[in-house]
């Protein structure tokens with residue numbers, strides 16, 4: 001391996017979106033290009049486009065401060081620079097069922113990963129992502145505002161989880177994790193996939209939603225690079 005930009009593995013951390021499935025369907029409608037846009041008919045049997053209708057929180061998605069903070073930055077205001085960089089993988093899988101995860105537990109997990117550094121992206125691996133719909137899922141770890149406070153104090157710029165929400169069943173406060181992050185102008189990702197396939201506690205990550213002006217959240221393709 002030579003040079004500073006080489007890598008051995010690319011791991012896709014994105015959950016595919018299947019149109020029409022789930023409680024928040026992502027809908028697509030296909031039409032010929034001249035039916036959906038102002039366009040002269042093209043003499044080719046298959047020349048199509050789609051209309052897309054979706055809720056903004058679907059699949060692997062990035063939530064901007066504007067989601068919970070009226071004056072917060074929207075997706076169009078986030079720079080690419082703050083959505084790429086070194087990520088530390090915080091492995092919560094040894095945390096017992098029904099745990100309420102505070103600052104001390106988060107610090108312990110962070111130490112196990114070699115520490116959280118200023119400017120890091122922090123990804124939380126709970127291991128419960130594939131247990132959605134099972135009884136075990138109800139015993140997933142419940143993160144708290146104090147756990148987020150630990151990450152904020154360490155200087156993270158972006159947080160991510162493999163679950164559909166940061167807060168768990170025992171988290172005190174519906175937005176206990178959302179608010180500390182978003183009020184501190186730190187976006188976060190939900191529904192990350194394949195974190196358990198990473199072989200290192202530090203990887204390079206790109207987490208890039210389309211920068212739509214005025215939007216609070218949107219799906220992103222999130223990719224990790226391992227040296």
Ligand SMILES: [Zn+2]
Nearest residue numbers: 057061063190
């Ligand atoms: Zn969401």
